[in-house]
């Protein structure tokens with residue numbers, strides 16, 4: 200039995216898909232020893248799955264509450280997320296986020312704030328949902344040179360391309376189906392235009408190669424112009440078209456990063472990653488090839504990554520950014 204005193208006290212900012220997912224997981228895992236003490240949301244009139252008195256509407260109050268051990272920021276507004284996370288770090292706090300756009304656009308500043316004020320930020324949920332790729336790169340492969348890291352970082356675009364391949368359909372109907380089933384947003388630009396996987400590539404390149412980039416420095420080509428004819432052309436050569444993020448160390452030492460539609464053959468483990476799933480292949484100097492596959496989104500899969508960050512924080516873990524020298 201875990202005493203109330205030793206429970207990790209969480210301040211949860213955002214109670215949508217991911218926030219609710221984390222809450223459910225913690226309810227199902229009392230042995231984890233954590234309690235969600237306060238929850239901040241935005242809209243006071245929205246109906247909730249918990250009693251009204253469980254909710255705050257001023258996230259800033261949580262940032263300064265000394266009775267909270269850790270903050271979890273899972274809101275859908277990247278600018279506000281940066282304001283909240285950077286304020287928390289300035290106060291030396293421990294915070295977990297899932298916001299890839301926010302992390303990708305502000306990584307140098309977020310690293311500096313941790314160094315200057317002693318706080319910690321973890322963000323495993325921001326890349327490929329449930330797949331433990333950031334800590335794998337940062338810690339496990341922190342010392343080993345990597346030839347490449349590549350993968351399918353966006354379940355929505357992968358779903359659309361899978362359906363186009365299965366049905367022989369064009370982009371429009373496959374997108375409409377993905378939207379109807381909740382696998383794609385009403386505004387598909389971020390996912391189909393490869394802006395979302397570009398943010399994830401920017402985060403991974405910091406941990407894989409120690410390079411801090413701005414998303415604008417990374418080429419992203421979306422899948423909006425892929426046609427049924429393109430898919431048939433690929434299939435005639437035994438290949439599929441996938442939206443692949445590529446991070447690569449070139450022979451001259453330079454690192455290239457881009458996200459584009461690419462032909463993928465059956466020799467690649469990514470060939471069999473279909474629909475809403477994500478996959479990452481790491482090509483390491485000594486370990487050789489490693490492959491991780493899993494759910495890239497959804498309340499419970501993404502909540503699982505947040506849970507793992509909470510456990511890591513409890514043990515004093517922080518990203519080492521081993522390969523970052525500048």
Ligand SMILES: NC(=O)c1ccc[n+]([C@@H]2O[C@H](COP(=O)([O-])OP(=O)(O)OC[C@H]3O[C@@H](n4cnc5c(N)ncnc54)[C@H](OP(=O)(O)O)[C@@H]3O)[C@@H](O)[C@H]2O)c1
Pocket residue numbers: 212213214215216217218239240241242243245258273274275276279297298299324325328495496497498501
């Ligand atoms: N959904 C996924 O599968 C997934 C996967 C990986 C990463 N992520 C990332 O996780 C984050 C959250 O995504 P989500 O899908 O859970 O979003 P969501 O379902 O749209 O929920 C967003 C939540 O944030 C709250 N919120 C917005 N602005 C706020 C503010 N200023 N103060 C307090 N609360 C505020 C909203 O409040 P109200 O309830 O009052 O509207 C809502 O509860 C995003 O950065 C997303 O990119 C999501």
